[in-house]
Amino acid sequence: MRAAEQPLLQEGVSAGMTGMAERWEGFLESLRDLAAAPLPLPTQGRLVRVAGLVLEAAGIRVPVGSLCEVQMAGQPAVQAEVVGFSGDRAFLMPTAEVHGLMSGARVVPCEIPVRAPRLGETSHPWRRSEDRSRHLPVGAGLLGRVVDALGQPMDRLGPLQSVHLAPLVRRPINAMERDPVRQPLDTGVRAINALLTVGRGQRLGLFAGTGVGKSVLLGMMARYTAADVIVVGLIGERGREVKEFIEDILGEEGLRRSVVVAAPADAPPLTRMQGATYATAIAEHFRDEGLDVLLLMDSLTRYAMAQREIALAIGEPPATKGYPPSCFAKLPQLVERSGNGAAGQGSITAFYTVLSEGDDQQDPIADAARGILDGHIVLSRELAESGHYPAIDIEKSISRVMSSVAPRDHLEAARRFRQMLARVNKARDLIQLGAYSPGHDGELDAAVKAQPAMRSLLQQDTWTRAPLTDSVTTLRQVARPI
Numbered sequence: 474m475r476a477a478e479q480p481l482l483q484e485g486v487s488a489g490m491t492g493m494a495e496r497w498e499g500f501l502e503s504l505r506d507l508a509a510a511p512l513p514l515p516t517q518g519r520l521v522r523v524a525g526l527v528l529e530a531a532g533i534r535v536p537v538g539s540l541c542e543v544q545m546a547g548q549p550a551v552q553a554e555v556v557g558f559s560g561d562r563a564f565l566m567p568t569a570e571v572h573g574l575m576s577g578a579r580v581v582p583c584e585i586p587v588r589a590p591r592l593g594e595t596s597h598p599w600r601r602s603e604d605r606s607r608h609l610p611v612g613a614g615l616l617g618r619v620v621d622a623l624g625q626p627m628d629r630l631g632p633l634q635s636v637h638l639a640p641l642v643r644r645p646i647n648a649m650e651r652d653p654v655r656q657p658l659d660t661g662v663r664a665i666n667a668l669l670t671v672g673r674g675q676r677l678g679l680f681a682g683t684g685v686g687k688s689v690l691l692g693m694m695a696r697y698t699a700a701d702v703i704v705v706g707l708i709g710e711r712g713r714e715v716k717e718f719i720e721d722i723l724g725e726e727g728l729r730r731s732v733v734v735a736a737p738a739d740a741p742p743l744t745r746m747q748g749a750t751y752a753t754a755i756a757e758h759f760r761d762e763g764l765d766v767l768l769l770m771d772s773l774t775r776y777a778m779a780q781r782e783i784a785l786a787i788g789e790p791p792a793t794k795g796y797p798p799s800c801f802a803k804l805p806q807l808v809e810r811s812g813n814g815a816a817g818q819g820s821i822t823a824f825y826t827v828l829s830e831g832d833d834q835q836d837p838i839a840d841a842a843r844g845i846l847d848g849h850i851v852l853s854r855e856l857a858e859s860g861h862y863p864a865i866d867i868e869k870s871i872s873r874v875m876s877s878v879a880p881r882d883h884l885e886a887a888r889r890f891r892q893m894l895a896r897v898n899k900a901r902d903l904i905q906l907g908a909y910s911p912g913h914d915g916e917l918d919a920a921v922k923a924q925p926a927m928r929s930l931l932q933q934d935t936w937t938r939a940p941l942t943d944s945v946t947t948l949r950q951v952a953r954p955i
Contacts, residue, residue, distance in 0.1 A: 520578040521562070526742065526786045528553055528565040530580040538606050538642070540583040541565060548573045552583075554607075554743055557787045564787045566743040568623065609751055611758040612636035615732040616702070619719060622736040622748035641750050643757060645809060652813040654847070657878040658822055661697020662690070663939035664865050664931045667948040668887050669850060670941075672878040673765060674813035674820040678773070678842050680827045681852030681864075687826045688714065689935060690852070690863050691769050692722030694824065695731065697938045700767035701819075702759045703731040706752030709745050709775025712737040742779035746803075749776045753810050760819040768811055768821050774828035777804060777838045793837040800838070805845045848872040861932060867894060883945055890952040893920040894927060926951045 518532030520543060528543065535541065535555055543551040543565075551574065553565035565580070609624040614635035619628040626633060654672035665671060681687050695703050705723070707715055715735045719728060732755055736748030749770060756768045770776075777800045784797040792798050811823035827842045827849075843849050848871055856864035868891070876884060897920045903909045904921070911918045930947055933939055 516582060518563070518580040520574065520576060520580055522576075523571065523574060524786075526566060526782060527556075528567060528571070528574075528580075530563045530565055531561055533563055533580055533582060535563065535582050540607055542581045542583055543567070543571075543574060544579045544581060545574060553580075556743070556783055566741070566783055566786075568741055568744050568747070606640045606642045607747075608638040608640055609754065610636035611639045611755050615755060617729050617731070619715075619733040619735060622734065622740065622744045622751055624751065627735060639754065639758060641747070641754050643754065643810070646812075646815060650815040652816060652818075652820070654813065654874045654877055657941060659697075659699045659941040660694050661938045661940070662693055662863065663933050663944045663947070664863060664867065665694075665850070666939060666941045666944035667930065668867055668890060669848065669865075669870055669872040670875045670879045670883070670887075671822065671872060672847075672874040673822055675847045675872070675874050676808055676811055676823045676825070677872070678825050678827050678846040678849045679852065680829055680839055680843075680849050682829050682854055685852045685854050685857040685864050686862055687852060688718055688722060688771065691771060691824065691826070692718065692724075692727070693863070693933075693935060695723055695767070695769060696727045698767050698822075699765075700822065701730070701764040702756075703727065703767045703769065704752050704756045704759070705731055705733045706749055706768070706770040707733065707735045707737070708749045708752075708770060708772060709736065709738050709740075709779065710771060712739060738775070742782040745779040746776060746783070749773075749807060753807060756821045756823075757810060760814050760821050762819065763817070764819045766819060766821045768823040770823065770825045772826040772828050773804070773808075773842055774826075774836075774838050776807065796837055801841050804838075804841055808842075808845050847874055861928075862935070863933060865931065867891065867931065868898070882949070886945075886949045886952045889954070890927065890930075890948060892916075893923060893952065896920040897924055897927075923951055 516533060518530045520528060521531045522529035530541070530543075533541070537555050537557065539555045541553050541555065543553055551567050551569050551571055553567040555563050556566045557564040563580075610633055612635050614633050618626060618630065618633065620633075621627050624633075652674065654674045656673040658671045658673045658675070660666060660671055671677060679687055679690065691705075695705065705718075707718065715733075715737060719733060723731060723733075732752075734748050734752040734755070736745045738745075740748075752768065752770060756766045759766045777796065780800045780803050781796050784799045785791065785795075789797040789799060792801075808823070808825065811821040813820045825842065825846065827836075827839050829836050829839050851866045851869040852864045853866040853869075854864070856866065875887070879887075893916075896917050897904075900909060900917055900921075909917075909921070911921070930944075930951055
């Protein structure tokens with residue numbers, strides 16, 4: 474070794490030792506703070522009333538959102554969350570069945586587990602109320618797994634690995650710190666890519682009634698969308714659909730990069746709401762790591778229905794078609810958690826299905842969701858019954874960010890396509906009755922002539938992927954100027 478290199482080597486070793494000493498000092502300081510923290514006195518109340526879905530407890534003073542256990546001798550403990558209070562009575566909503574509970578059962582508040590300090594990591598005190606909310610597992614170990622709303626595996630593949638606990642509720646991102654939606658996202662669906670172009674970080678709604686192909690369309694986007702991680706939230710759907718969606722629609726390849734959170738219809742309302750919140754928290758975790766996440770939630774309506782059950786049970790008055798005001802306040806709180814993160818972070822592109830009861834697009838939840846989302850895709854029962862899949866009604870659908878992510882010639886081609894489609898649909902009765910004769914309206918003649926090509930663009934096989942570039946090229950060919 475040269476003599477000139479020895480001082481540099483000694484300086485590097487000294488700096489490394491200094492850094493190691495500082496890390497150990499910080500670690501020991503965090504341990505001392507943890508040991509010096511006061512231990513709260515254990516408290517407990519008693520169960521005084523069970524009315525429908527609500528448990529009433531007396532003798533405990535805990536904030537809303539706290540987790541409690543209802544304990545009885547000879548019975549497994551029932552977990553419940555505080556959803557409200559009146560005077561000295563706390564209202565709790567159970568996350569499991571309450572069969573076997575009796576008056577006088579003990580109600581014990583659950584303490585939030587304290588995260589132990591780690592060497593090299595800065596330990597921050599829990600000053601915010603969000604830090605004291607319920608914690609569930611997040612991390613890379615969830616990929617390829619199916620869990621319930623409590624973070625417990627449902628696929629019988631053993632316990633979760635490479636996960637850590639994180640709070641369900643997080644501070645919202647400052648609106649001025651979010652990255653705008655500027656990059657297009659390839660969904661693999663030709664009709665969406667060409668006419669309803671989706672931006673990375675956009676929030677879209679799938680509006681449809683029952684049995685028109687919502688789940689199949691979600692499965693297509695889950696398989697073909699260019700995203701790093703896919704988070705699927707099956708909220709309030711039939712239990713049979715959970716396994717079918719995973720095996721038949723999502724597939725083995727799609728499940729490999731996905732996390733599925735299932736809270737079927739037979740789960741308590743609080744569990745269904747928590748399933749939607751948990752799926753969003755998982756998506757936020759991967760977004761904070763710089764990944765592009767696709768969030769598919771089926772459905773937003775079931776989430777609102779669960780909130781309606783809870784609100785009505787604790788005495789909140791109904792406002793619109795039985796929905797209390799809190800339902801319309803919860804929707805934007807959930808939806809606004811998705812989208813682009815701050816500069817340097819990833820994105821969450823979210824698709825929320827909205828169930829239109831009786832194909833009523835003026836359903837209060839559908840109307841409220843339409844106002845807080847960045848676009849809506851309407852699935853038509855008439856198209857589905859005629860064998861047109863995916864049954865997307867282009868005339869009633871819109872993407873609010875398409876003008877920001879698509880070039881001008883693409884926008885012009887989409888506008889001409891919409892005009893041609895509207896012309897054909899308005900003259901459909903005349904064509905079917907034989908009252909149409911070419912030569913009187915040049916634009917209508919061109920639209921009728923291009924109808925087979927238009928129908929071919931809008932239809933797509935379930936197992937066929939349509940890239941974004943190919944979709945736009947096909948659109949320009951179909952909607953070229955006369």
